[in-house]
Amino acid sequence: MGLFLQLFTDGVVIGCVYALVALGFVVILSTTGIWHFAHAAVYSAAAYWVYFATVERGMPLVLAALLSLPFAACLGLLIDVVAYRPLRRRNAAPTTVMIVSIAVMTFLENGIAILFGTDNKSLGTVFVAHGYSVGPVVITTWSIITLVATAVLFVTLILFQQRTEMGAAMRAVGNNADMARVVGINVGRIYLVAFALGSALVAPAAVLVSIHSGISPTMGLEVLLTAVAAVIVGGVGSIPGVLLGGLLIGVAGGVGVWQIPSQWQQAIAFAILFLFIIFRPTGFFGGKVKSAAV
Amino acid sequence: MNSMARRTVGWLALLAVLLAGPVGSAAAGEFKFALILPLTGGSAAYGRDQTVGAEFGVEDVNARGGILGDKLVMIKEDSAADPKRGITAFNKVVEVDRVPVVVSAWSSVILALAPVAAEKNVLLISDGSSAPAVVAASPMTVSVYPVATVDQNALAVYAYKDLGKRRAALIWIGNDTGRLPRDVFKKRWLDLGGKIVAEEEHAPDAIDFSAQVAKIKAANPDLLWVMSLIKESPVIAKQARELGITAQIVSYSAVENKIYVDQAGQAAEGTIYTSAAPPHDAEVEKFVARFKAKVGREPNGLNYVLYLYNAPFMVAKAMEYLKKQGWEYNGPNMKKAMFAVKDYDLRYLGRITMVEPGTVITPVTIKQVQGGKFVPLKVMPVGSF
Incomplete structure (x- = not known):
């Protein structure tokens, strides 16, 4: 039973990481309809910013981590202005936009590799290497920070979406951009806000994973694929759904290896995705899958 | 024209x-x-x-x-x-x-x-x-x-005879880099009379090993054999120590890298690994x-x-x-x-000898991470493993 509880707890923590990565992705997707795969590169870039600021320039980690939010937000804005806005003007097909987002991701990852090299980097040992025992379960400082960061960011974002004018405007644009324009909402501005906010939201996950597992130019794609699975499982566009999808994939991967060999761990996430696509394509909380548009 | x-x-x-x-x-x-x-x-x-x-x-x-x-x-x-x-x-x-x-x-x-x-x-x-x-x-x-038939045989003998370990848990990357040396170590370890208490494979692009490490802890090993790349090895060592695994970590020459010490920190201390080169001199x-x-x-x-x-x-x-x-x-x-x-x-490197069907035999140096440095412990001559 002790092992089961440990695997469950670890699954919850890694599920939170997937949910955090997916959170910014879903903010952009639900508002703009863009499957923004370049989000993976924004995630990598945020991690490299922290590496550059702390290891190469000696900035305190907390300050570098805080500055990673505006850094990621600016990068997200830049991608929208340079890559997606010209496509919107040309009424480009959703597939074209998705291909461009993959191209932007590749471009940025290669840029990072040119600047910092392709070898792995480390932020050094940030936390003391021991855990705290809670009954039969051991939990680490890193895990606690991940759980707290996830809770704070999800609650804040849900409140933002439900209680603020900007949140309502973003939902309106996500539901029907033309109708939103008719009632006087500046859709272009809302898109910018979505990219800035969604990109900033990926920075905490990037910092946490960098501390945990180190940094490499392609680190974003490795985790984004699982995060996108969490988005689909949770229901495309749903914030609580993303959290539930991330947790389900994390816990299933963790607890799954209790009884089956661990080499199948990654397959579990995609098996869940497959089952959802077949039996519940709308995910936990999703409505009809929204067709992508720009 | x-x-x-x-x-x-x-x-x-x-x-x-x-x-x-x-x-x-x-x-x-x-x-x-x-x-x-x-x-x-x-x-x-x-x-x-x-x-x-x-x-x-x-x-x-x-x-x-x-x-x-x-x-x-x-x-x-x-x-x-x-x-x-x-x-x-x-x-x-x-x-x-x-x-x-x-x-x-x-x-x-x-x-x-x-x-x-x-x-x-x-x-x-x-x-x-x-x-x-x-x-x-x-x-x-x-x-x-x-190849691993040389250094992993030597590592099994060193861990069993010199360290007196008996209960090995194995974790490796799910490709040839991990699987082939695992076969060599496992066979030699079992031949010596050791027990394998856990065997865990991880995906090549994994970022977290908590599930594998939790299963290893439950098996209560006295030796943790790690055969992964420099990206994963320090994370595995760190997660193992955070979870309270005190087993001796053994690995191979990939851990002789500053990134291993930087990323794993205190958890890297004491890691024993094989090296194909003799102790370094002037x-x-x-x-x-x-x-x-x-x-x-x-x-x-x-x-x-x-x-x-x-x-x-x-x-x-x-x-x-x-x-x-x-x-x-x-x-x-x-x-x-x-x-x-x-x-x-x-x-x-000293003398190496080409043997059929197409490999070399060399002595194996056993080294350890001590104070963030890579320190030789013992040279195992050809024939001793």
């Missing part, structure tokens, strides 16, 4: 001649061989440094008179540690540069190149891959780096100083770099033999020459 067309045909003819190159490089007063290592991608931290080591080797061979007066020339290509990229690079150096000898590393790349080398009658020298499968992977493949320190003067830092994976430094010397020695015999410079003759020379007294 107008003048423009004639000029175009002329340029094309010249290009064809340049691309074709001389057939039989020895006739041109030089011996060419190729080096294919990852210069980009996740393994480039090692590949680039090994390339610098090989460049030093070529410089030193030529400074000592080359191949009985002929110059040794090395052509570098990038594999990105990816089999497909490796084959593209291999075809380029064989078809365009016309080299009959290729030095490369990384198990998955060697295993992909081996059949192509046999098909094209090119000698493929594996230098740095520890997977036993690379030995005689094809009739034209030899390994000049001691000569090795001079080599490191030479490397630092060129690159600006210490090499990643010094042992691999030392082996790659010696690759041009081994090739040159076989070429000298071939030249003295009056044999043509081609792949099959180079393979015969390498076995005919048999014993190679290598700088920094």
Whole structure:
């Protein structure tokens, strides 16, 4: 039973990481309809910013981590202005936009590799290497920070979406951009806000994973694929759904290896995705899958 | 044909001649061989440094008179540690540069190149891959780096006899880098009378190992055997210690890397690992100083770099033999020459001996991470494991 509880707890923590990565992705997707795969590169870039600021320039980690939010937000804005806005003007097909987002991701990852090299980097040992025992379960400082960061960011974002004018405007644009324009909402501005906010939201996950597992130019794609699975499982566009999808994939991967060999761990996430696509394509909380548009 | 067309045909003819190159490089007063290592991608931290080591080797061979007066020339290509990229690079150096000898590393790349080398009658020298499968992977493949059958046998004996451990938990990366050494260690460990209490494989691009580590903790091992790359090994060590696993961590020479100590921190302390190079002396320190003067830092994976430094010397020695015999410079003759020379007294590494079907035997040095440094504990001579 002790092992089961440990695997469950670890699954919850890694599920939170997937949910955090997916959170910014879903903010952009639900508002703009863009499957923004370049989000993976924004995630990598945020991690490299922290590496550059702390290891190469000696900035305190907390300050570098805080500055990673505006850094990621600016990068997200830049991608929208340079890559997606010209496509919107040309009424480009959703597939074209998705291909461009993959191209932007590749471009940025290669840029990072040119600047910092392709070898792995480390932020050094940030936390003391021991855990705290809670009954039969051991939990680490890193895990606690991940759980707290996830809770704070999800609650804040849900409140933002439900209680603020900007949140309502973003939902309106996500539901029907033309109708939103008719009632006087500046859709272009809302898109910018979505990219800035969604990109900033990926920075905490990037910092946490960098501390945990180190940094490499392609680190974003490795985790984004699982995060996108969490988005689909949770229901495309749903914030609580993303959290539930991330947790389900994390816990299933963790607890799954209790009884089956661990080499199948990654397959579990995609098996869940497959089952959802077949039996519940709308995910936990999703409505009809929204067709992508720009 | 107008003048423009004639000029175009002329340029094309010249290009064809340049691309074709001389057939039989020895006739041109030089011996060419190729080096294919990852210069980009996740393994480039090692590949680039090994390339610098090989460049030093070529410089030193030529400074000592080359191949009985002929110059040794090395052509570098990038594999990105990816089999497909490796084959593209291999075809380029064989078809365009016309080299009959290729030095490369990384198990998955060697295993992909081996059949192509046999098909094209090119000698493929594996230098740095520890997977036993690379030995005689094809009739034209030899390994000049001691594979896991050498160092993992030695590690099993050291852990069982010297450390007195009995309950081993194994964790490895789910590809040839992990699986093949696992087979060697596991067999030897069981033969010695040890128990395997947990076996956990992880995906090559995994970022978290908490599930595997939790299962290992539940099995209560006294030895944790880790066979992963430098990206994963420190995370595994850190998560194991955070979870309260106190078992001795043992691994292989990949952990002899600053990133391992930086990322794992205190959890790296005490890790015991195998090294194919003898304890470093003042000569090795001079080599490191030479490397630092060129690159600006210490090499990643010094042992691999030392082996790659010696690759041009081994090739040159076989070429000298071939030249003295009056044999043509081609792949099959180079393979015969390498076995005919048999014993190679290598700088920094000592004597290594080529044995059939295509590998080398060497002593194994057991080392440990102590205070963030890599400290030799014991040299296990050939025959002791």
